[in-house]
Amino acid sequence: MSSFITVHDLHFAYPNYVTALRGVNLKIDKGEFVAIMGENGAGKTTLVKHFNGLLKPKSGYVKVDGLDTKDTTVAELSKRVGYVFQNPLYQLFSETVEKEIALGLSGMNLSESEKARRIDEVLIELGVEKFRNRHPLMLSEGERRRVAIASVLVMNPEVIVLDEPTLALDFLEKKRLSGVLTRLHKEGRAIILVTHDVEFAFDLSERIVTMSNGKILADGPKEKVINDKMLFSAAGLVEPQLFQLARNLQAMGVNVSDFSVEGLSTKFIEYSGKVERK
C-alpha cells in the first residue's frame, strides 16, 4: 500500500532567495506521529507547506492521498491535511471563537446540523467551549493556539501539521497541548510536528526526522535518531535531558533500553538497590 504523503526528490527555491529544499524524500503513513526537527532555516516549514499545497515543488513531486499537489488546490488538500501556523494571530479572522471554527466549514458541502455538530465536537475536544462567544484575541496564547487547532480539526483532516506549536506557551498550556495531540493521535490521525523543542518531540512522537540545509539528515524511530549523537547534533539539536541521564546511567554500567521517565526511574531504583546491597 502506498503512503498517505509521499515526497519524492523534492526541490524548492524561493524567488530571490537561496535554495530551501534540495532533494527531499519522505513517506508518511496514516496514523503516524512524526516530529520534523532541525535548526532555523533548515527547510522544515518549507517542507510541510508542500503537504497542503501552499508551496508547489520546483522539481520532484508531493502526493497526498494519491493526489499530486501540483494539480490540486489548497482548498481541496486542506480537507485532508490541516495546517496550524506558527503565529496564531495570523490565522484568526473572526469575531467569536465559534465563527472562527465555522469559517473552514463554509467551503464544505455540509448540512447545517452536521456543521453545528462538528463545531460542538471540536469545541469540547479542545476544551474551548466556554470561550464559544468570546473574541479570539481576548484569549491567552495557549487558548488561542487551541482555537487555531480546533478551526483546522473541524474539517476532519487525516493529517494535522503543527508548526512550532509550543512557542510562547507556559508549562501548563504545553501539558494541555500534549494531551490534545496524544488524543488526536489515538483517534487515528497522523500528526506532523515541526519543532525545536526536543523534550516535547521526544515525549510525544514516534518517529523523528531531522533536517539540515534543505536535506533530510536522519529519519527513523525517535530513540534511534536521537541516539546517533553526531548526526543529531549535526542538525543543530541537543539531545533531551532524559537522554543525558540515560547516558550517565550507561556510563555507570546500567543497561538502559527504555528512555521514558518511567523506564529510567525503574532502572535507577534497581541500580541504587544494587548499590545499597553491596
Place this chain on the structure above:
Amino acid sequence: MSGIFQALQWVKEDTPIHRLDPRSKMVWSICVLLMVILTWDPFILALVTLSLIPFVFLGKATSRLFQALKSMLFFVIILFALEVLYFGWYFGFIATMKFVLATSIFSIFFLTTHIDDFAAALNSLRIPFEFTFVLVTSAKYIPILFWEIQDITDAYKARGIELEKSVWKRIRSYATMLVPLIIVTTRRALTMAEAMEARAFGYQRKRTTYRQLHMHLPDYALMIVSVALTTGIILL
C-alpha cells in the same frame, strides 16, 4: 505588486554612484526631474535619457531598473493610450516619455542610495529627526508587511477557502484577511514604540550621528554640472 517594492529596494554595492554623497545625488535628481517636468522638447528628453545611462551602468542598477519599469508596464500602456486618445500621437508619446523618465530618476536615486543615507541628508537640511525616522521605519517595514500578508493569505487558504471564485467573494475574503493584518501591525507598532522609549528615544534634543556625510570632489562636480546644465537649458 511586490515587484515594485522589490525593484526599489536598495542593494549593497560599492560603485561610484553608491559612494556619492546623498545630498549631491539629491541635487542631481531634482535638477534632472525639473528638466523632465518643464520641457516638451523631444531633443532635450533624449539628452536626459542619454545622461541617465552612465548612472544606471555605473550604479549596477540596470536589471532592477528594468524590473521596476516592467512592473509599471500595464499602467504606462493605459496612460499612453489615454494621452494618445486625448492629445494625439506626438504629445501622447512625449508625455509618456516624461512619466517613464521621472519614475526612472526616482528609481535610480533609491536604488543607489540607502534609506538611512537619504534620511541623514534630510536631517542635514534641518528636517526634524522625528520625521525622517518615521520615513525610514516605514520604508524598512514594507518587506516585512509583504511577508505578513503572504503568511495571512496562506493561513486563509489553508482553511479550505477558494480565493479564485467570484470577484465579490474575493473582495469579501480580502476584507476578512485585513483583520489579522491590522491586529498584527498595530501590535508591532505598539511594541516598537515601547522599545524606542526603553532606549530613551527623544531624550536629547540635539542628536549626533554615527555616520557623517562628507562631500568630495565628484560630489561638487556633479552638483555644479547638474545645476549649470539645468539652468542653461531652461533659460535657453
